[in-house]
Amino acid sequence: MRKLLLATRNRGKVREIKGLLDGLPVEVLSLEDYPEIPPVEEDLPTFAGNALKKAETAARASGEIALADDSGLEVEALNGQPGVYSARFAGPGADDEANNRLLLEKLNAVPPERRGAVFRCAIALVLPGGETHLVEDSCPGRIAPSPRGSGGFGYDPLFIYEPAGLTYAEMDQEAKSKISHRGKALRRARMLLEDLLSKSGG
Numbered sequence: 001m002r003k004l005l006l007a008t009r010n011r012g013k014v015r016e017i018k019g020l021l022d023g024l025p026v027e028v029l030s031l032e033d034y035p036e037i038p039p040v041e042e043d044l045p046t047f048a049g050n051a052l053k054k055a056e057t058a059a060r061a062s063g064e065i066a067l068a069d070d071s072g073l074e075v076e077a078l079n080g081q082p083g084v085y086s087a088r089f090a091g092p093g094a095d096d097e098a099n100n101r102l103l104l105e106k107l108n109a110v111p112p113e114r115r116g117a118v119f120r121c122a123i124a125l126v127l128p129g130g131e132t133h134l135v136e137d138s139c140p141g142r143i144a145p146s147p148r149g150s151g152g153f154g155y156d157p158l159f160i161y162e163p164a165g166l167t168y169a170e171m172d173q174e175a176k177s178k179i180s181h182r183g184k185a186l187r188r189a190r191m192l193l194e195d196l197l198s199k200s201g202g
């Protein structure tokens, strides 16, 4: 069976992406299976640029098809911050709790009607020969006044998906993936991947 390397070390992402790729004729691996591949410096100004950089590096180093996700939260009242810095909002190596705390601090005096935000996701797919594909999608929402729910990862307890009136962390993985930035982008990436696998004879 062909291998597909998820170019990420984020376990929350791995869980969601594996769920969305279920049933494809590929063995899905992640960078945890390739400890020799060094971390990529995510120094580009766009989600697309960083996703491509991560997938290209992983495809080159492993010789397998690589899929990378670069994602993050843009908060209107913060002029789009933390954006591409979402993972290290509270500093290098910051954990989810520290990032969430800082986000709430920065929005302390901001009323509900000005707490709009957008989650964005770029998925890059790179074949061992260098062929590259990119898909992007997003999901609008609002930042809650305090954390709610215990599912998911990252900023999930603070991101309210308004049509459901629930934070991402109050939704189960399937419900989140139906409407999330990652779910929407990955369903399109899955179709591309199905096409590429059938062309290359599985």
Ligand code: ITT
Binding pocket: 007, 008, 009, 010, 013, 042, 069, 070, 071, 072, 073, 086, 087, 096, 099, 152, 153, 154, 155, 156, 168, 180, 182
């Ligand atoms: P990799 O680069 O190894 O994939 P990372 O955590 O550094 O892992 P990013 O650079 O793409 O990933 O940073 C995205 C950050 O945005 C991530 O750490 C989360 O804090 C946040 N994020 C992205 N998608 C999210 C989601 O669905 N729910 C909650 N937070 C999310």
